[in-house]
Amino acid sequence: MSQAGPRPGRWRLVVVGGGSAAAIQVRRGDVPPQEVLVVAERLGTGMAFLGHSTLQSYAGELLLSGRPEELRAVMRPGDLRPSANEYDTYVQESLMRSGASVTLARVMDIQQDAQGFVLSLRTPGGVRRQVYADGVVLATGSTPRRPPEDLRAAGAITYDTVHRELAAGSTRRWEGMSVVIAGAGNSAMQTAGLMAPDARDVTILANRYIGMYPAESNDRFAWRAPSQLAYELVVKSARECGRQPWNVPCVRHLVHETLTADGGAIRWRYRETDNLGVLGSHSTAGRCRHARAHRVGGDDADGLWEETRRADSTVVVWAAGCTPVYPPGELTGSLAREPDGTLRRDAHGRTDVPGLHVTGACAGQRSVNETVPARTRGPVTGPASGEEPGLPVERVTA
Template structure:
């Protein structure tokens, strides 16, 4: 199968996945009325926040509904980056503050500009535990509209189902790393979070002594490259574009930062030293690629010199060292092609993330942005009256740019989409 570079954009087991049928909530309901129980509170909440990460904490601490009128439902309190563990985050501590109060001292120790993922995870959890909201350890499987309110189907920790009712719902459900396309998954490719989890447990056999192809352009790809470089035979980052370092090459704050800088250094250093006596560090390259294929036990990628006239690509072209051995292809030899044996290669997918959302027709009907995240206005209102969203599931990429949804106002879909030049039907995935 083949993958063409898109020039326009960048495990834990699921306890519900074992349930038969596509609609898990209704499957459980059909198994008998004894499977359901109503909430012990017996109330209709003014607001239910679905999610237990930084966006949920921002909503509870900064939103316009008092915490005592808010129910937070999450199967885990903390961030979606817990798999990074002691890995240093790219954001500064002050950029990760969850409320208007000075809490940054709890994010790390003196002298640390950036906290680790584990430190931020603990900070988010403590923030929610001390917020004054009611917290429920469970998973929302479906959200239904009911007489101007909402009915939430909840899978509890003991495996039984219950309902919760709410006047308004805020989705703060976050996102998850994109998984490799089916053909690549069958060939053994994994998403980048798998590499971090295995590395934290000192399980490096997936990439040790092998060629590692990291597919992606952003920080996730570059950080994986630096993470596996000490054990891999060679590392090649294959991006659909050149992002560059923040802030020297790219004013976008989401340009390469923190551990990504090590990958840049390794590309430049190995370009000078790979093959010379005394150089034993892994060869690392970065290429803007054209096409990537796996076929008949071979993984092949193509690239053009004209697409790699950047500080890293120009140091990664065919001929730079013994690892970079390509074949000229195309009219007039306009492109290079390289290949590796699939059995000797580990492929890591680091192409961004996709929102994590409850099921049900109401959630499926929500208008989406081109990347699959939920379409909202500046107040966090979605295309369904009374349903709001913030954080990664709404395409917000940074904690300090995430603002709480204002749930006291409602906005119908036509007004939400007015002036955007996007037909309503094209925003809703099939």
């Protein structure tokens, strides 16, 4: 492989990751792409499991560079938002046309040397090699957060499993079952809408009420368009459930206090006072034939209710957000972390190890349109927005 680092055998910058954050770092960062090596196990967004599902963000919010025509080229004419598959293609092509070199490999370790860093790689074919760099940017994205141990023992799955099985044409896991989805955001709401047609009933257990954007919330990370389906089903199912003919899938939304699994049962508790809003008032005890609950502590228990489902007839889906992923190794393991699991960094994405930077989910940036490249050459402004270096022939190695 031809390398174009500042001196033979060493790269000016290695970007670890093959998703949107990596593409933004390469195309909008302060190091010319010709001096950058991208190392990733796979090129493309980490949300590829969504398949043909339409993303909630508009095309203009998802741009990786100052060239919107590149995203439009992979979208169907007239669409405002790309599908996950279309966006995955866009991310791949954005990296391939950037001018950076790309190596498909897993980073097994990152160590410091006298001049910068040594990265130990393993290719898909099992070949091990090392690359050398002045600086490193971790742009490795995130993965769905795993459920607690008691729920895993009861068979709980993460929400991406639902999308993958639907993409394979299978609904057997939850067909005719009670479904309990733990999560407050768009992932929980949208997963509920996908599972509802085949499930016996669906209960969304949230730790807080998010609300629809922009009617109920000004937070652009609140529920957006695809979540509207689950929102409407909650209201309609409370009115339809138990009536003949019963044509609307039963979906409930509760702000809950606890969710546990023990003795072959799934249990959750909630308070009436936390569920007085639009969705909660349609989901508490007595609202539909699936809301079988009993008071905890008697009539004076401040509206505390408990519901129970048999574990062998219930599927628990964990949709409680994502957690950043990092390459293994002593150096990355020693980096200071914030309470949310992201690495401690300054406003320029610099960690406490000189030359080691983070961007994207690793830096607490929640979406593409708030992802900014790390400044790897000090507090010097890189290319202006919309400007990019020339685009030489791409180089890819395995």
